[in-house]
Amino acid sequence: MTTELTLIKRRFGETLRSDAWWLQPVLVFCGLTAFVIYTTWAAFQGEHYHHGPYLSPFYAPEIFGDSEHSWFGPKPGWWPTWLPFSPAFLILWAPAGFRLTCYYYRGAYYKAFWADPPSCAVGEPRNGYRGESAFPLILQNMHRFFLYFALIFVALLAFDVWKATQFDNGFGIGLGTIILAINVFFLGGYTLGCHSLRHLVGGFMDRLSGTPIRQKAYHCVSCLNGHHMRWAWMSLCSVALSDVYVRLCSMGVLSDWRIL
Numbered sequence: 001m002t003t004e005l006t007l008i009k010r011r012f013g014e015t016l017r018s019d020a021w022w023l024q025p026v027l028v029f030c031g032l033t034a035f036v037i038y039t040t041w042a043a044f045q046g047e048h049y050h051h052g053p054y055l056s057p058f059y060a061p062e063i064f065g066d067s068e069h070s071w072f073g074p075k076p077g078w079w080p081t082w083l084p085f086s087p088a089f090l091i092l093w094a095p096a097g098f099r100l101t102c103y104y105y106r107g108a109y110y111k112a113f114w115a116d117p118p119s120c121a122v123g124e125p126r127n128g129y130r131g132e133s134a135f136p137l138i139l140q141n142m143h144r145f146f147l148y149f150a151l152i153f154v155a156l157l158a159f160d161v162w163k164a165t166q167f168d169n170g171f172g173i174g175l176g177t178i179i180l181a182i183n184v185f186f187l188g189g190y191t192l193g194c195h196s197l198r199h200l201v202g203g204f205m206d207r208l209s210g211t212p213i214r215q216k217a218y219h220c221v222s223c224l225n226g227h228h229m230r231w232a233w234m235s236l237c238s239v240a241l242s243d244v245y246v247r248l249c250s251m252g253v254l255s256d257w258r259i260l
Contacts, residue, residue: 009123009127010122010123011123012115012118012123012124012125013118013122013123014122014123015119015121015122015123016121017119017121017122021118021119021120021122022118022119024111024119025111025112025115025118025119026112028108028109028111028112029112029113031233031236032105032108032109032112032113035236035240038240039058039092039096039240042056042058042088042243042247043058043086043088043089043092044084044086045086046084046085046086046087046088047250048246048247048250048251049067049087049088049243049246049247049250050062050067050068050069050246050250051176051246051249051250051256052167052168052176052249052256053163053164053165053166053167053177054164054174054176054177054180054245054246054249054256055067055069055160055163055164055246056242056243056246056247057157057160057180057183057187057239057242057243058088058092058239058243059086059087059088059091060091060153060156060157060160061091061156061160062087063087063090063091064076064087064090065087069163070087091153094146094149094150094153095149095150095153097142097146097149098143098146098147098149098150098191099232099236101139101140101141101142101143101146102143102194102232103143103195103228104228104229104232105232106140108229143196144196144199144200147191147194147196147197147200150191150194151191151197153187154184154187154188154191154192157180157183157184157187158184158188160180161177161180161181161184164176164177164180164181165177167258171260172258172259172260173258173259173260174256174257174258174259175245175256175257175258175259176245176246176249176256177259178259179238179241179242179245180242182238183235183238183239183241183242186231186234186235186237186238186239187235187238187239189224189227189231189234189235190228190231190232190234190235192220192221192224193221193223193224193225193226193227193228193231194221194225194228195225195228197221198218198221198222198225201214201217201218201221202214202215202217202218203218
């Protein structure tokens with residue numbers, strides 16, 4: 001007795017699912033589009049990114065710039081005159097590369113932007129499957145290297161939280177300090193739950209029990225990794241809201257509330 005397996009090729013959007021399968025891709029599309037538009041706009045502004053001890057995470061660290069947070073002073077002389085300058089241009093490539101190549105975000109924007117596929121068991125608008133073995137998607141394998149930059153950035157942003165307590169009249173805590181601290185918390189949860197970090201701390205080993213420290217680290221990363229999607233979205237929102245708060249304070253629209 002033989003059993004024949006017949007594969008059914010569905011047309012784009014065709015499915016037997018009766019649930020609102022399209023809702024999640026639409027929400028992801030709207031959320032990521034809004035974030036990219038705002039981030040691009042904020043990066044090109046080159047102003048209102050600092051207020052007192054506060055520095056927007058879109059501009060941190062400020063390698064060259066006009067604020068007191070700048071490491072090496074104002075715009076360098078070697079910067080091309082035909083190219084607009086913003087301190088954000090020098091650093092945003094690292095966190096952007098980390099998110100763009102993130103395992104969760106890949107699956108999210110492949111579905112939302114490319115309909116590859118739109119959702120599980122839903123027909124997609126292409127006949128073949130190339131995967132990530134050819135250019136340009138093979139560059140997604142750079143994620144493990146962007147992880148190293150992301151870990152450095154989390155440490156630098158944590159230091160910025162400490163600097164956000166250093167007001168002109170001494171130590172203090174403002175609402176901006178709290179917002180920047182929450183942002184680091186969410187970014188830390190997202191970064192430390194990375195799939196690549198999970199592999200790095202022990203996922204490649206055959207037997208973790210022989211290395212108790214790495215086993216503990218692996219379990220901690222795995223705990224965060226289990227909620228990676230949640231950390232990804234919370235950190236995406238927190239980093240944007242941090243920039244909005246600093247920007248509005250710098251523009252005089254808001255007055256920072258000093259808690260301590």
